[in-house]
Amino acid sequence: MKLRTIIFIILLALGILPILTLVGVNLRAHINQHETVETKRTAAAAESSFVSLNARVKCIKKSLLQAAATPLSAGLTPSSLDPAGRQRLAELLRGQLNTEKMILGVRLLDPSGNQLISLRRNSDSLEAALTEAAQPEAQSQLLQKGLALKTSEVDTLLTGDQADPAATRLSLATPIPGAEDGAAGVLILDLAPDLFLDAHVDACRVTPAGIIVHVPATFPDLEPMHPVTPGADLLALFPDLASHLAENRPFVWENGSGQSLVWLPLIFNDHLPPALWLGTPVDRSAAREWKLSLIYNIVGIVITIAVIVSLIANAIAKKIDRIKDAILTGLDSILNKGQENVQFNWTGPREVVNLAEELTTLASRYAITRTRQQEAEADLRQSEDKFRNLTASAQDAIAMMDHHGNISYWNEAAAEIFGFSAAEALGKPIHTLISPRLSESGQRDAVAEKPMSDGPIRETIELITRRKDGSELPIELSLSEARIKDKWNSIWIIRDITERRRAEDETRLQQQQLVQADKMISLGVLISGVAHEINNPNSIAMLNTSMLFKAWESAKPILEAYYREHGDFLIAGLQYSEMCEQIPRLFLELEESARRIKNIVHDLKDYARQDTSRHMEPVEINEIAKAAVRLNHNKIKNATRNFSTDLAPNLPPIRGNRQRLEQVLINLIQNSCEALTNPEAAIAIASRYDADNDEVEVRVHDQGTGIAQEIINQITDPFFTTKRSYGGTGLGLSVSAGIIKEHQGRLRFASSPEAGTTATISFPAWREKASALSPKAG
Numbered sequence: 001m002k003l004r005t006i007i008f009i010i011l012l013a014l015g016i017l018p019i020l021t022l023v024g025v026n027l028r029a030h031i032n033q034h035e036t037v038e039t040k041r042t043a044a045a046a047e048s049s050f051v052s053l054n055a056r057v058k059c060i061k062k063s064l065l066q067a068a069a070t071p072l073s074a075g076l077t078p079s080s081l082d083p084a085g086r087q088r089l090a091e092l093l094r095g096q097l098n099t100e101k102m103i104l105g106v107r108l109l110d111p112s113g114n115q116l117i118s119l120r121r122n123s124d125s126l127e128a129a130l131t132e133a134a135q136p137e138a139q140s141q142l143l144q145k146g147l148a149l150k151t152s153e154v155d156t157l158l159t160g161d162q163a164d165p166a167a168t169r170l171s172l173a174t175p176i177p178g179a180e181d182g183a184a185g186v187l188i189l190d191l192a193p194d195l196f197l198d199a200h201v202d203a204c205r206v207t208p209a210g211i212i213v214h215v216p217a218t219f220p221d222l223e224p225m226h227p228v229t230p231g232a233d234l235l236a237l238f239p240d241l242a243s244h245l246a247e248n249r250p251f252v253w254e255n256g257s258g259q260s261l262v263w264l265p266l267i268f269n270d271h272l273p274p275a276l277w278l279g280t281p282v283d284r285s286a287a288r289e290w291k292l293s294l295i296y297n298i299v300g301i302v303i304t305i306a307v308i309v310s311l312i313a314n315a316i317a318k319k320i321d322r323i324k325d326a327i328l329t330g331l332d333s334i335l336n337k338g339q340e341n342v343q344f345n346w347t348g349p350r351e352v353v354n355l356a357e358e359l360t361t362l363a364s365r366y367a368i369t370r371t372r373q374q375e376a377e378a379d380l381r382q383s384e385d386k387f388r389n390l391t392a393s394a395q396d397a398i399a400m401m402d403h404h405g406n407i408s409y410w411n412e413a414a415a416e417i418f419g420f421s422a423a424e425a426l427g428k429p430i431h432t433l434i435s436p437r438l439s440e441s442g443q444r445d446a447v448a449e450k451p452m453s454d455g456p457i458r459e460t461i462e463l464i465t466r467r468k469d470g471s472e473l474p475i476e477l478s479l480s481e482a483r484i485k486d487k488w489n490s491i492w493i494i495r496d497i498t499e500r501r502r503a504e505d506e507t508r509l510q511q512q513q514l515v516q517a518d519k520m521i522s523l524g525v526l527i528s529g530v531a532h533e534i535n536n537p538n539s540i541a542m543l544n545t546s547m548l549f550k551a552w553e554s555a556k557p558i559l560e561a562y563y564r565e566h567g568d569f570l571i572a573g574l575q576y577s578e579m580c581e582q583i584p585r586l587f588l589e590l591e592e593s594a595r596r597i598k599n600i601v602h603d604l605k606d607y608a609r610q611d612t613s614r615h616m617e618p619v620e621i622n623e624i625a626k627a628a629v630r631l632n633h634n635k636i637k638n639a640t641r642n643f644s645t646d647l648a649p650n651l652p653p654i655r656g657n658r659q660r661l662e663q664v665l666i667n668l669i670q671n672s673c674e675a676l677t678n679p680e681a682a683i684a685i686a687s688r689y690d691a692d693n694d695e696v697e698v699r700v701h702d703q704g705t706g707i708a709q710e711i712i713n714q715i716t717d718p719f720f721t722t723k724r725s726y727g728g729t730g731l732g733l734s735v736s737a738g739i740i741k742e743h744q745g746r747l748r749f750a751s752s753p754e755a756g757t758t759a760t761i762s763f764p765a766w767r768e769k770a771s772a773l774s775p776k777a778g
Contacts (some may be wrong), residue, residue: 049262057267063096063097067097076089103191149173154269168193212232223255260281344356396495397496401489405430405431406430410425461477476497477495621661621698629685632670639679646684646687648688651687669700675756694764695763696765699758699760704756
């Protein structure tokens with residue numbers, strides 16, 4: 001919002017607020033007072049109209065009573081009038097009533113209801129009518145009403161006009177006094193309501209029962225859904241009128257829409273209900289004009305104030321704009337152009353002049369401060385350049401962590417090592433970015449806790465961190481602290497120790513392999529001695545078993561003859577008939593067991609034999625598989641009851657070292673046995689020839705727990721094992737993978753928790769022709 005607008009709004013509010021307050025406090029009271037005065041004026045006008053109407057009623061009533069007294073004063077008795085008397089009386093009545101234009105007709109009836117005189121207005125005068133009454137029922141009602149009245153009383157009846165059915169006629173009846181107390185007849189005057197009520201042409205005419213008999217064309221719609229029309233029941237439309245009409249007094253009535261009517265009763269007899277009620281709309285135009293005039297005056301005042309305020313606000317805003325432009329020009333000269341002697345000169349109130357002087361002093365001080373700041377910034381940039389050149393040339397990553405734990409500095413070596421550019425790293429939490437955690441060696445060092453000191457942090461530790469691509473990275477972290485702007489900061493010097501770790505792992509692997517080789521040499525010497533000790537008695541057992549079987553065969557005819565002669569007898573606690581069947585089987589089992597001992601001892605001697613030359617020769621993979629099964633016979637027997645082999649016949653030989661290949665298959669079979677969770681799970685060994693790749697394959701499949709997909713690519717890494725708590729070293733598959741690689745073979749694993757694990761090793765088939773083509777064959 002612009003300053004000019006703000007000033008305008010403030011000044012306008014200050015100017016209009018008092019007026020609005022005055023209007024809000026007093027306007028409602030003035031309007032209420034005016035409405036009260038208008039109500040009283042309307043009531044007074046209603047009383048005045050009522051008085052005027054009563055005067056008109058008294059006048060016509062007086063004429064009627066004088067006409068009714070004419071027969072008595074003229075000495076004429078209505079019931080005994082001859083034609084001449086009737087004519088005389090008619091002339092007297094015409095002379096009395098002819099001047100009243102509102103009188104449409106005059107009728108004189110005797111007590112029996114006979115019409116003695118009938119005058120009808122023709123043009124401007126009353127003339128004798130020769131016809132009888134057209135409405136005998138109405139005339140009969142008027143006769144009855146007149147006879148029931150006392151002298152000088154008048155009653156009325158509202159009837160339709162014979163000439164105009166849509167119009168109404170007001171008939172007045174009064175008794176004719178006789179010579180005695182009784183009535184000599186009834187005198188009836190027929191009045192034209194429009195002429196009688198010419199002062200109330202805008203009034204709606206309603207009977208005391210609420211039936212509307214006349215509605216002027218200019219009468220307003222009191223109820224849009226139920227228009228006021230002749231013949232309608234007004235009390236049914238507005239029930240609240242009934243209580244007012246019952247009082248026989250003039251009143252002012254207002255409907256729900258705010259329309260007001262003055263109701264006047266037309267009374268000819270105080271002892272009887274009014275002949276009609278006249279409802280005249282109240283003219284509110286003067287009140288509306290007064291309110292509109294008041295609103296126009298208020299709006300005019302507000303507009304005048306707004307114009308004045310706008311002119312004042314514009315003048316103030318221009319002055320402020322000039323001051324603002326001068327300040328901005330001076331600041332531009334100080335900040336951007338480097339001017340030192342900047343002057344602010346303004347005219348006006350003392351406060352504005354003082355402001356100009358203070359700004360001039362401030363500009364002078366700022367020029368001095370800026371000069372010193374520029375010198376300090378130049379020194380700082382030089383120091384910063386030295387620091388950046390030093391850290392940029394460093395081979396180690398250098399990062400700085402502020403007191404919030406966020407990275408505040410990140411050199412080029414850090415970007416190269418971790419893959420995060422300086423723009424990506426700055427401002428990020430360092431622990432979230434590279435996720436440092438203790439390595440195994442760091443955890444071992446952390447177990448032996450160093451005593452805490454209160455001095456500055458100086459510590460070197462090995463950690464495992466994460467690069468941008470998600471790969472892990474071993475680092476050596478040197479921590480130190482620094483205080484910058486009196487806030488604690490930590491300096492991280494990070495060295496990538498991947499190559500050092502790799503060298504340490506290779507050294508450790510070689511040491512483990514040397515220890516393992518030494519164990520295998522000792523085991524080979526031990527096995528050779530044990531094999532010799534086993535072979536000697538086993539050879540004797542094999543030789544004696546054959547000799548004993550021959551002795552049995554030689555003695556069997558003699559024993560058969562004795563059996564036929566003497567019947568069955570006991571040999572070694574068994575019946576001869578049973579022994580005769582069991583002994584050949586026992587000798588065969590003894591001989592087979594001794595031969596199996598001999599084969600196992602032979603396989604053990606071959607496996608444990610030292611082979612420093614690692615001689616490569618054509619070998620049969622099926623023979624190596626059978627030897628590995630024999631050596632693992634006991635482990636297989638304890639692990640599963642479902643062991644099977646499917647070794648394809650006539651496989652081509654492969655070129656390799658028998659002992660090292662046996663070592664691979666023994667390791668795979670042992671892993672399969674250890675993977676089984678129950679004896680019903682199966683282990684299967686199969687071999688086949690892959691003609692497409694000219695390779696010989698051996699598959700070892702088990703229905704064990706399987707290998708998790710996230711570690712299946714790590715199982716051939718040195719020292720990686722999931723069985724460390726059971727004595728696993730993590731070297732078996734690593735060594736096996738190395739042996740297979742020496743034989744130009746491939747080792748593959750397929751595993752899932754449902755199907756188990758399948759290890760497949762493939763070797764190139766060896767051909768005599770291929771061997772002859774190679775100068776190094778053999």
